[in-house]
Amino acid sequence: MNTLPETYRRPLFPRGPGLGLRAFLLILASLALVFNDTRGDSLASLRSGLSLMLTPVVWLASLPSSVLNAAGDISTRETLERENGELKEKQLLLEARLQKMDALEAENRRIRELLASAARIQDEVLIAEIIAINQDPYRNQITLNKGRSHGVYRGQALVDAYGVLGQIVSVGRDRSKALLITDPDHGVPIEVNRTGMQTIAVGGGDARGLRLPFLPSNADIQVGDLLVSSALGGRFPAGYPVGTVYELRHVAGEHFMEAYASPAAHLNQGRQALLVWSEDFRLDEPDDSIAGADEDLEDRPADPSSPAETGGDTAATPDGDAPASAPQVVP
Amino acid sequence: MTDLRALYLGFLSSVLVALVFQLVELPDLLAAARPMWAPLILAYWALREPRISTLLPAFLVGLAMDVLFGSPLGQHALGLIVVVYLVERLRGIFILFPLWQATIALLPAWAIYSFIMFWIDGATHHEANTLLRWLPVLSTTLFWPLLFSVMELLRQPTEDE
Numbered sequence: 001m002n003t004l005p006e007t008y009r010r011p012l013f014p015r016g017p018g019l020g021l022r023a024f025l026l027i028l029a030s031l032a033l034v035f036n037d038t039r040g041d042s043l044a045s046l047r048s049g050l051s052l053m054l055t056p057v058v059w060l061a062s063l064p065s066s067v068l069n070a071a072g073d074i075s076t077r078e079t080l081e082r083e084n085g086e087l088k089e090k091q092l093l094l095e096a097r098l099q100k101m102d103a104l105e106a107e108n109r110r111i112r113e114l115l116a117s118a119a120r121i122q123d124e125v126l127i128a129e130i131i132a133i134n135q136d137p138y139r140n141q142i143t144l145n146k147g148r149s150h151g152v153y154r155g156q157a158l159v160d161a162y163g164v165l166g167q168i169v170s171v172g173r174d175r176s177k178a179l180l181i182t183d184p185d186h187g188v189p190i191e192v193n194r195t196g197m198q199t200i201a202v203g204g205g206d207a208r209g210l211r212l213p214f215l216p217s218n219a220d221i222q223v224g225d226l227l228v229s230s231a232l233g234g235r236f237p238a239g240y241p242v243g244t245v246y247e248l249r250h251v252a253g254e255h256f257m258e259a260y261a262s263p264a265a266h267l268n269q270g271r272q273a274l275l276v277w278s279e280d281f282r283l284d285e286p287d288d289s290i291a292g293a294d295e296d297l298e299d300r301p302a303d304p305s306s307p308a309e310t311g312g313d314t315a316a317t318p319d320g321d322a323p324a325s326a327p328q329v330v331p
Numbered sequence: 332m333t334d335l336r337a338l339y340l341g342f343l344s345s346v347l348v349a350l351v352f353q354l355v356e357l358p359d360l361l362a363a364a365r366p367m368w369a370p371l372i373l374a375y376w377a378l379r380e381p382r383i384s385t386l387l388p389a390f391l392v393g394l395a396m397d398v399l400f401g402s403p404l405g406q407h408a409l410g411l412i413v414v415v416y417l418v419e420r421l422r423g424i425f426i427l428f429p430l431w432q433a434t435i436a437l438l439p440a441w442a443i444y445s446f447i448m449f450w451i452d453g454a455t456h457h458e459a460n461t462l463l464r465w466l467p468v469l470s471t472t473l474f475w476p477l478l479f480s481v482m483e484l485l486r487q488p489t490e491d492e
Binding site: 019020022023026027029030031032033034036037038043046047050051054057058060061062064065133134135136137138139141177184185205206207268 | 356357400413
């Protein structure tokens with residue numbers, strides 16, 4: 001069993017570097033890669049090239065679940081009828097609720113106009129399909145089927161029907177990757193709905209949901225408090241639910257207390273997510289469209305536009321319909 | 332010569348299958364206990380087949396896994412290289428063991444792999460400090476006899492030729 005076949009002949013004097021040296025060199029190479037990758041963006045092109053090459057593997061791995069889904073879609077006439085009835089009832093209920101919402105929204109708009117506030121009531125949104133979930137249980141990431149060609153940008157907020165889901169961390173041409181709010185790397189500025197207290201909710205992994213560290217020990221926060229997103233930082237649109245507090249923990253001898261919250265969004269359910277354009281997204285991204293417009297203005301020989309005018313022009317681009325028209329601004 | 336070609340083909344396809352197994356969606360509870368397929372299959376080849384050098388493939392598979400999981404490039408590569416180096420270095424001892432003894436003897440290799448993952452995650456500030464992290468070490472150990480026997484069965488006909 002353990003003999004070597006006839007065709008194999010071990011060279012009497014093996015050439016090339018030995019096993020230990022090769023392993024050592026490869027270990028050095030991978031350590032250098034880790035170091036470079038965590039320090040900067042220099043390996044981004046290598047990563048995207050490799051991920052393109054690995055697309056067939058991802059497709060293969062997603063086959064079993066899509067087959068299962070397809071099998072789940074086959075349903076009998078009976079279940080369809082029952083589902084139809086349930087949906088009709090639900091729609092009636094929701095319509096009734098919607099009418100109330102309309103009235104509330106109108107009232108809200110009137111009050112906002114009174115306050116001359118710039119906050120928009122209706123955020124612009126785009127529905128994206130969740131096409132992949134990171135299978136590593138310690139990285140909460142999802143992949144969406146919308147990318148740069150749809151106007152998606154890095155740092156864009158992501159919500160579902162129940163609350164804030166996360167934000168976009170990398171954008172490809174036709175797909176993008178989002179970090180969920182429960183990822184340990186993620187933090188979201190929040191406001192306690194009852195008191196208006198501002199703080200930050202950090203991801204605590206799948207098991208713990210959200211963590212609110214470093215609260216003053218006399219902070220007015222209770223179990224059951226609703227946390228909503230705050231506009232501080234400009235990433236997230238204000239007022240979307242983020243989570244509900246389920247535990248407060250005083251650490252003996254510390255000046256701070258910690259609160260734990262369960263996320264409002266249904267993180268591991270559903271196949272769609274909403275991409276939201278918050279109003280000042282142009283501030284924190286180096287917008288290609290504006291840069292392009294600038295160059296164009298300066299390139300024009302007939303128009304000796306001064307830098308001040310250029311600045312004025314870009315500032316004057318209408319903010320309201322920016323996301324929808326952003327790709328069209330580029331000439 | 333054709334024998335060698337079949338060997339490389341088998342090697343490549345088994346590594347691909349391992350990658351796919353690593354990615355297939357599992358329910359949350361099972362996903363935490365998912366055996367580490369890539370180290371398993373690479374350790375098998377390193378142990379059983381002296382004609383193939385597994386080091387460079389381990390590096391490439393590791394890079395592929397880093398891209399697939401979005402971890403820092405080189406993290407999985409480092410772990411796989413260390414495992415393959417250990418197994419290939421100690422092949423002379425391991426090959427003499429009966430299957431059950433090899434199963435236990437390989438446990439430290441899986442533990443080292445898990446520790447490297449844990450360590451680099453910590454070093455790159457991506458800490459997720461749960462005990463569940465060490466569960467794959469156990470499941471990988473349990474899967475070794477299965478994988479070993481299945482691979483031996485699959486390779487039987489080609490070896491007879």
